[in-house]
Amino acid sequence: MRFGHRAAAGIATLLLPLAGLVGLTGPSVSFGFNGTGAGSPSNCTLNGAGCDGGSPLPGDNPPSAPGTPTASGITDTSVQLSWPAATDDKGVKNYDVLRDGAKVATVTTTSYADTGLSAGTDYSYTVQARDTADQTGPVSGAVAVHTTGGTTNPPPTSGSAVKLGYFTEWGIYGRNYNVKNLVTSGSASKITHINYAFGNVTGGKCAIGDSYADYDKAFTADQSVSGVADTWDQPLRGNFNQLRQLKAKYPDIKVLWSFGGWTWSGGFGDAAKDPAAFAQSCYDLVEDSRWADVFDGIDIDWEYPNACGLSCDTSGAAAFKNVMAALRAKFGSSALVTAAVTADGSAGGKIEAADYAGAAQYVNWYNVMTYDFFGAWDAQGPTAPHSPLTSYSGIPKAGFTTADAIAEYKAIGVPAGKLLIGIGFYGRGWTGVTQDAPGGTATGPAAGTYEQGIEDYKVLKTSCPATGTVAGTAYAHCGSNWWSYDTPATIGTKMAWAKNQGLGGAFFWEFSGDTAGGELVSALSNGLS
Incomplete structure (x- = not known):
C-alpha cells in the first residue's frame, strides 16, 4: 500500500508495510522517502518525533544527567x-x-x-x-x-579580627577546667570573645542548661579568678560569677551565651513556631538582673535548621531567618547576635537547606563549624582528616572542606567579614589501621578519654604525634591508631588562609582541649595578628 506526503516542492512517498498501519505487532518496520524536486518534507512526525531529518531522531532518547562533579x-x-x-x-x-x-x-x-x-x-x-x-x-x-590564593577580599584591619573560644559549662567537672584556667594558660590575653555553652532550648524558650554550674557552684580561692573563695550568701556564684571576675580583669573580652548545641537543638523547631516569643524568653534570661552585666549578646547553635543533626528539623527554609530576625529585633543593634552554622558545602547539602543568606543581615557573624567532616562514626573508615582546609585526592565526600563551605556562603551573598573559620582543639581517630596515609580501613573508633573516637590535642600531642599533613591539617599513625587534628603549624596555615579570604576571624571548640600553656590559642591569635 502506498501513501503520499506532499512536500514543499515535489512529491515524496512513504512506504510502510500493512502491519504498521493497522497496529499489528511483530516484525520491525523499515521505511524511507523517495522524493523529487527541491526542498524537504515539513511537519513530519512519527510517534511524536521528527521524521524530516531533524532532531530528535525517532526512538532516540537524550542522555541522562551525569553525576555531580x-x-x-x-x-x-x-x-x-x-x-x-x-x-x-x-x-x-x-x-x-x-x-x-x-x-x-x-x-x-x-x-x-x-x-x-x-x-x-x-x-x-x-x-x-x-x-x-x-x-x-x-x-x-x-x-x-x-581557588586558593588571591587578594579578592582585603584582610581584616589589624587588631579587628574576632578570636573566639567556647567555654563549656560542664568542663568544671571531670575535666577540671575552670574560668581561671583562661588566666593561668595565658589565653585570656589573646582572645576577644567567649561563647558560654550551652543554654537549653525547650518548650519554645531559652532555658538554663545546668543551674549548679551556671550560678550556684561555690569556687574555692585557688579555683577563683579573683583568688577569693565564694561564700554561701553571695548573690551570684558559679561560672557566671567567674566570668564576671574575668571581665573585670580583662575588660575588652566580650561574652555571649550560646544556646542549643548538638544535644539541645531539637528544641528549635518549637522556637521557630513563634520567633517573637522565643526571642523574648531569651532576652529575659540573658538580661536577668543577677547576671546581665556578664553577657554582651547571644549565640544560636542550631544543628541544623530544616535538616538533620541528632534529630531532624522540618520547620522550613525560612525558619532560621525568622528566628534570627526576631532575636535582633528584641536584643537591639548594640548587642551581639551570632550563630554557629553548618559547614556542609556539598551539592544539595545543609547550607542549601536554610536561608543563611537572608539571615546574615541580622547577625554580627557566623561561626562556620569547619570540623567534624569525617570521623569514626564510619567505623570501618576510610580514615580521613576531620577538618580539611581544602579538597584532596581520595576525599570521601566532595564539598566536605573548609574552602568549599566558605566559598558557598560567599557565593550566596554572605559577606566574608561575617564568616569565622572554625578550629577543633581535639582529634578524631580510628583503630585497627595499618596504613599511614589517609584512606585506610579501620575496625572501629580509637579509645578516647571521654568518648570513643575523640581525644584532646593536649593528649594527642604526646601520645600520638603527627606523622604527616594533608589538605592543610595534620594526621598521626601510631601503632594501630590513626588520628587527625590541628597543630600550631596547621592552625597558622589556616589563619593565613582566613586572612587572605577576608574572613572576620576564627573561633575554636573548646578551651579545655588546649595545653596548659595555651599553645593552640597562641597559634590562632598570632596567625590573625
Whole structure:
C-alpha cells in the first residue's frame, strides 16, 4: 500500500508495510522517502518525533544527567574535575563542561582539568552529556570551587579580627577546667570573645542548661579568678560569677551565651513556631538582673535548621531567618547576635537547606563549624582528616572542606567579614589501621578519654604525634591508631588562609582541649595578628 506526503516542492512517498498501519505487532518496520524536486518534507512526525531529518531522531532518547562533579587538586589557577558517567540508549558521545553556566570544554572522558583561573575566586561547575545524535541531556548538579590564593577580599584591619573560644559549662567537672584556667594558660590575653555553652532550648524558650554550674557552684580561692573563695550568701556564684571576675580583669573580652548545641537543638523547631516569643524568653534570661552585666549578646547553635543533626528539623527554609530576625529585633543593634552554622558545602547539602543568606543581615557573624567532616562514626573508615582546609585526592565526600563551605556562603551573598573559620582543639581517630596515609580501613573508633573516637590535642600531642599533613591539617599513625587534628603549624596555615579570604576571624571548640600553656590559642591569635 502506498501513501503520499506532499512536500514543499515535489512529491515524496512513504512506504510502510500493512502491519504498521493497522497496529499489528511483530516484525520491525523499515521505511524511507523517495522524493523529487527541491526542498524537504515539513511537519513530519512519527510517534511524536521528527521524521524530516531533524532532531530528535525517532526512538532516540537524550542522555541522562551525569553525576555531580567532584573537585580536587585545587590551586590558585586550576582545578581537576571528575564525574559519574551519564547513560544513553544509543551511547554517550561526549560531555560539555560548564563553568558558571557557560561551556568551557567538550571532552570524551569523565574528567577535565580547568586551567587559567583567577586566584581566590569562586566558581561553579556542572556537566552535560551529549549522545551520538548530538542530543544534550539535563545538566548535572553543581560543585562549588574556590581557588586558593588571591587578594579578592582585603584582610581584616589589624587588631579587628574576632578570636573566639567556647567555654563549656560542664568542663568544671571531670575535666577540671575552670574560668581561671583562661588566666593561668595565658589565653585570656589573646582572645576577644567567649561563647558560654550551652543554654537549653525547650518548650519554645531559652532555658538554663545546668543551674549548679551556671550560678550556684561555690569556687574555692585557688579555683577563683579573683583568688577569693565564694561564700554561701553571695548573690551570684558559679561560672557566671567567674566570668564576671574575668571581665573585670580583662575588660575588652566580650561574652555571649550560646544556646542549643548538638544535644539541645531539637528544641528549635518549637522556637521557630513563634520567633517573637522565643526571642523574648531569651532576652529575659540573658538580661536577668543577677547576671546581665556578664553577657554582651547571644549565640544560636542550631544543628541544623530544616535538616538533620541528632534529630531532624522540618520547620522550613525560612525558619532560621525568622528566628534570627526576631532575636535582633528584641536584643537591639548594640548587642551581639551570632550563630554557629553548618559547614556542609556539598551539592544539595545543609547550607542549601536554610536561608543563611537572608539571615546574615541580622547577625554580627557566623561561626562556620569547619570540623567534624569525617570521623569514626564510619567505623570501618576510610580514615580521613576531620577538618580539611581544602579538597584532596581520595576525599570521601566532595564539598566536605573548609574552602568549599566558605566559598558557598560567599557565593550566596554572605559577606566574608561575617564568616569565622572554625578550629577543633581535639582529634578524631580510628583503630585497627595499618596504613599511614589517609584512606585506610579501620575496625572501629580509637579509645578516647571521654568518648570513643575523640581525644584532646593536649593528649594527642604526646601520645600520638603527627606523622604527616594533608589538605592543610595534620594526621598521626601510631601503632594501630590513626588520628587527625590541628597543630600550631596547621592552625597558622589556616589563619593565613582566613586572612587572605577576608574572613572576620576564627573561633575554636573548646578551651579545655588546649595545653596548659595555651599553645593552640597562641597559634590562632598570632596567625590573625
